[in-house]
Amino acid sequence: MAEKSKNLFIGGTGYIGKYLVEASAQSGHPTFLLVRESTLSNPEKSTVIGKFKTLGVRFLTVSSNSSLRGLQGDLYDHESLVKAIRQVDVVISTVGYAQLLDQVRIISAIKEAGNIKRFLPSEFGSDVDHVNAVEPAKTAFASKAKVRRAIESEGIPFTYVSSNLFNGIFLATLTQLGTTAPPRDKVVIFGDGNPKGKHPTNASAG
Ligand SMILES: NC(=O)c1ccc[n+]([C@@H]2O[C@H](COP(=O)([O-])OP(=O)(O)OC[C@H]3O[C@@H](n4cnc5c(N)ncnc54)[C@H](OP(=O)(O)O)[C@@H]3O)[C@@H](O)[C@H]2O)c1
Numbered sequence: 001m002a003e004k005s006k007n008l009f010i011g012g013t014g015y016i017g018k019y020l021v022e023a024s025a026q027s028g029h030p031t032f033l034l035v036r037e038s039t040l041s042n043p044e045k046s047t048v049i050g051k052f053k054t055l056g057v058r059f060l061t062v063s064s065n066s067s068l069r070g071l072q073g074d075l076y077d078h079e080s081l082v083k084a085i086r087q088v089d090v091v092i093s094t095v096g097y098a099q100l101l102d103q104v105r106i107i108s109a110i111k112e113a114g115n116i117k118r119f120l121p122s123e124f125g126s127d128v129d130h131v132n133a134v135e136p137a138k139t140a141f142a143s144k145a146k147v148r149r150a151i152e153s154e155g156i157p158f159t160y161v162s163s164n165l166f167n168g169i170f171l172a173t174l175t176q177l178g179t180t181a182p183p184r185d186k187v188v189i190f191g192d193g194n195p196k197g198k199h200p201t202n203a204s205a206g
Contacts, residue, residue, distance in 0.1 A: 005117065006030040008060075008088040010075060010095060010106060013039055015169075016124050017094030018048045024092075025055035032058045034084045036073045060084040075099060081109035085116060093122040100143040107150050118157045121147050127162035127204070134191030136177065152206065159205040 004027070012021040012033045025031040033052065039045050040059065052059075060080070061073035073080055075095065085091060091110060093103055103121055110116045121144070126133065128141040129148070151158045173179045174187050 004029045005090045006032065006088040007090045007092055008032045008034060008084055010034045010081075010091065010093045011099070011122065012052075012057075012092075012094060013045050013048050014094055014096055018051075020092060020094060021052060021057060022055060025052070025057050030058070030088075031055070032060055032084065032088055034060050034073055034075070034080065037061050039073075060087070075102060075105060078105065078109060081106065082113050085109050085113040089115075089117045090120070091116055091118075092120045094124070095122045097140055100140065100147065103147045104150055107147075107154055107156065110156055111154055116156065118159060119151060120159050120161060121151060123160050124163050126164060127160070137190075157206065162204070 007024045007029045009017055009021050009024070009032070011017045013035060021031060021033060040049060040061065059073075060083070075081065091106065093106055095103065100122060106119070106121075110119055123144060125144075126137070126141065128144045131141065133141045148158075148160060172182065174182050175190075176183050176188060
C-alpha cells in the first residue's frame with residue numbers, strides 16, 4: 001500500500017480547517033498543524049485543540065529563534081513556516097479572508113523548502129477562474145485568483161478545491177453578511193439581481 005502523505009495544515013483551527021484536519025488524521029495521514037501559541041491557549045479553541053490531540057495531530061509552534069517569541073507558529077514568521085514545511089509532503093492552507101493574499105508567504109516558504117509534492121491553497125468555494133462574481137465576493141475571488149497565478153508561476157504542483165457555497169453558513173441568513181439569523185424586514189440582493197447561479201463542483205490540479 002502506498003505510504004500516506006504527511007499533511008501540514010495552516011489555518012486548521014478555523015471554520016473549514018477543523019473538518020479537514022480531522023479528516024486527514026482519521027484517514028491515517030500523519031497530520032501536522034502550524035498553530036500560534038495564542039491559539040493553543042485560547043479557551044474558545046480548547047474543544048477543537050482537544051479533539052486534535054485525541055486524533056494525534058502534531059502541533060508545530062516552536063521556532064529555534066528565541067527573538068521570534070510570540071510569533072511562533074505564525075504565518076508571518078518565515079522561519080516557522082519553512083521549518084514546518086520541511087517536515088511534510090503536502091501543504092493545505094485553510095486561512096481565512098484576511099490572510100488570503102498573504103499566502104504568497106507560504107508560496108515563498110514552499111520554494112525555499114523545496115520538498116513539497118502538492119499545495120492546496122485556501123479555496124473551498126467557487127471556481128474563481130470561471131465565475132462572474134459581484135461584490136463583496138468579487139474582491140475575495142480576485143485575491144484567490146492572484147494566489148493561483150503565483151503558485152503556477154513558481155511551478156508548484158497544486159490542487160484547487162472548488163466546493164461552491166456552503167448552505168450551512170449562508171442559507172440560514174439568506175447570505176446577509178454579518179447576521180446570524182434570517183432578516184425579517186428586508187433582504188439585500190447583491191449586484192443587479194439578475195446573475196444566474198451555476199453549481200459545478202470540482203477540483204482542478206496541475
Ligand atoms: N464555500 C463557502 O461557502 C465558504 C464558507 C466559508 C469559508 N470559505 C472559504 O474557506 C477558506 C477558510 O475560511 P474560514 O472561514 O474557515 O477561515 P477562518 O474560520 O477565519 O479561519 C482562519 C484560520 O487561519 C488562522 N490564522 C489566522 N491568522 C493566522 C496567522 N497569522 N498565522 C497562522 N494562522 C492564522 C486562524 O487561526 P485562529 O484559530 O487562531 O483564529 C484560523 O485557524 C477561505 O478560503 C474561505 O473563503 C468558503
